[in-house]
Amino acid sequence: MFCEIVAGRAPATVVREWDDALALVPLGPVVDGHTLVIPKQHVADFGEDPEVSAAAMRRAAELAAGDRPMNVITSRGRAATQSVFHLHLHLVPRAENDGLALPWYSGHGRRR
Ligand SMILES: [Zn+2]
Numbered sequence: 108m109f110c111e112i113v114a115g116r117a118p119a120t121v122v123r124e125w126d127d128a129l130a131l132v133p134l135g136p137v138v139d140g141h142t143l144v145i146p147k148q149h150v151a152d153f154g155e156d157p158e159v160s161a162a163a164m165r166r167a168a169e170l171a172a173g174d175r176p177m178n179v180i181t182s183r184g185r186a187a188t189q190s191v192f193h194l195h196l197h198l199v200p201r202a203e204n205d206g207l208a209l210p211w212y213s214g215h216g217r218r219r
Pocket of ligand 1: 110148149190193
């Protein structure tokens with residue numbers, strides 16, 4: 108899916124483009140300003156190629172410049188809530204009491 112966007116064969120709202128990455132508005136943004144940073148080179152997740160992961164994080168940092176509260180979230184594997192198997196970093200702007208439950212929120216109390 109993201110390779111198709113990089114190749115220009117699938118539509119996307121591109122926020123910013125670099126030689127090595129794209130920033131996109133996700134299909135279902137959870138808050139205003141929710142953005143995805145994807146490397147143009149296909150890797151499945153952040154563990155596949157440290158150089159590609161580092162380059163994607165660099166672009167995320169450029170987009171996040173300033174002091175707006177924000178999460179950077181990336182996942183590997185279905186059990187970790189990954190649903191698209193092309194590395195992507197979610198930039199999620201946050202606000203006090205915004206009620207957003209992050210992907211690692213289990214809804215359960217801590218187990219012993
Ligand atoms: Zn891909």
